Amino acid sequence: MRRRRRQLGRVRWPQRVFAQVLLTQLAIATGVTALATGLFLAPLSDELDDRAMDRALAIAQTTAAQPGLAPLLASPARPSVHGPVQRRAERIRKATGAGYVVVMDEKGTRWSHPRHGRVGRHVSTDPGRALAGHEVRHIDEGTLGRSARGKVPLRDEHGGVVGAVSVGIAYDGVRDRLLDQVPELLAYAGGALGVGMLAALLVSRRLQRRTHDLAFSDISSLLDEREAILHGIREGVVALAADGRIRLANDEAQRLLELRPEDTGRPLAEALGPGRTADVLCGSVTGTDLLTVSGGRVLVANRMPTGDGGAVATLRDRTELELLGRELDGSRGLIDALRAQDHEHANRMHVMLGLLELGLHEEALEYLSEAVGVHRATAEQIAERVRDPLLAALLVGKATVAAERGVALRLTPDTRLPDRLVDPRELVTVLGNLVDNALDAAAGSADPWVTVELRTDGGAAGADGTGATVRVADSGPGIPGERRELVFTEGWSTKDPPAHGRRGLGLALVRRLAERHGGSARAGEAAEGGAEFTVVLPQALHPGTGRQSPAEPLTPHPHP
Secondary structure (H helix, E strand, O other): OHHHHHHHHOOOOOOEHHHHHHHHHHHHHHHHHHHHHHHHHHHHHHHHHHHHHHHHHHHHHHHHOOOOHHHHHHOOOOOOOOOHHHHHHHHHHHHHOOOEEEEEEOOOEEOOOOOHHHOOOEOOOOOHHHHOOOOEEEEEEEOOEEEEEEEEEEEOOOOOEEEEEEEEEEHHHHHHHHHHHHHHHHHHHHHHHHHHHHHHHHHHHHHHHHOOOOEHHHHHHHHHHHHHHHHHOOOEEEEEOOOOEEEEEOHHHHHHHOOOHHHOOOEHHHHHOOOHHHHHHHOOOOOOOEEEEEOOEEEEEEEEEOOOOOEEEEEEEOHHHHHHHHHHHHHHHHHHHHHHHHHHHHHHHHHHHHHHHOOOHHHHHHHHHHHHHHHHHHHHHHHHHEOOHHHHHHHHHHHHHHHHOOOEEEEOOOOEEOOOEOOHHHHHHHHHHHHHHHHHHHOOOOOOEEEEEEEEOOEOOOOOOOOEEEEEEEOOOOOOHHHOOHHHOOOOOOOOOOOOOOOOOHHHHHHHHHHHOOOEEEEEEOOOOOEEEEEEEOOOEOOOOOOOOOOOOEOOOOOO
């Protein structure tokens, strides 16, 4: 019970942001209003005192300047309540509203006073300074109570001091004037406070909407959770302001887009440079699960607008999935080739069986040697010209697939590539994409062929350069001039998409890899017709000297 009473008696500080801000603003507005009122009232009291003393002094000066007053004090008559000095003083007091007007001689004897019994007596306060010829103004206590006083000397026609005039204004009147102004001042202060409270309420309501009525602890927790989520997930997140500037990019987004921490605050288009990736993230290209290529990576991007005109974009790295998909396409092609080869092998076995049953043993041996020798020669010629094992293996596999598809895959006489590639896997990606596209294009032509050229920038004879050139040509229909740049755009393709994903990424990935190494990728027309793709990689090989053995041109033909 006691605990409950303590809880009921305890004032709890509100938890909501808007409530705390509202109370803080009200406290500040009230404090500022009270301080301003106090600062105004403090000098106001002094100012009213000064005005009262100045007024008393002015009345005293006016009284002392009355003609004929000084000679009355020099006359042999005695001070009297019915004398001319008393009458003049009372007339001035009533006309000005002063508390008293006292005229005294040089001995300090009163010749006038509001209370008749005081006339003829010595003044209660020291008149020395006024009788010495000085004007005096001050707040003092007298027979009529506390008053604002003004004293001036009374001079004769020769300038000699013959007395003094003392005028007092009751201090209660000054205080009443001060108190009369306090309500008006408080009214102004209350009005200002009311306007401040209304403004504070409006600001707090707006803050309540903007903070979704959260408490400070909730905001702090949300920020901590947001940081943990943003830097813990394996998806890239980029937050953009309404003007396209980067507000936030988590660790994964910086890795995928190759952004730096100092890029925060810069326009996204400026940080990434022109291209499809910037267009997708900035909203120029709309849609869901948009594919783009950045820095050799295949990304899936989605963009969601925010209420303040900005947007949040998410990025997923699809590079490995695309590579697996291409490997799956290659595996399926290889399976189809193996099925065709199995069928062809069965046909050869039937031929061999027939030759043996006919007793044509010499012909059977010659037929078997020719069938086996073609495959062995193809692999040996590729290995002699292309010393890198990954590229050589790729070309052997592609030659087999090409032969089964009825396409002649040839290496040009200038093909020479030493075994000192900086990143063989990237060159495998480049060559694999180009050869696959060439095989697809050539498969429908009358005399299908594909030529591959791999050489260093030293040419066919010299292998001491660090650059490499990849050129793949085919006998297909070719590419119109107006589409030779369009084919490198992400998502552009003339073929139906495979079951595992989308097309239109291979050539875009080839160009991005080439540009990342400072090179280029372009499409043109082959000398014998068809399309020709040329990729130049200036820094594809380690510096060094290598020698290649000469070899005959490789011209595998499809099996009968």
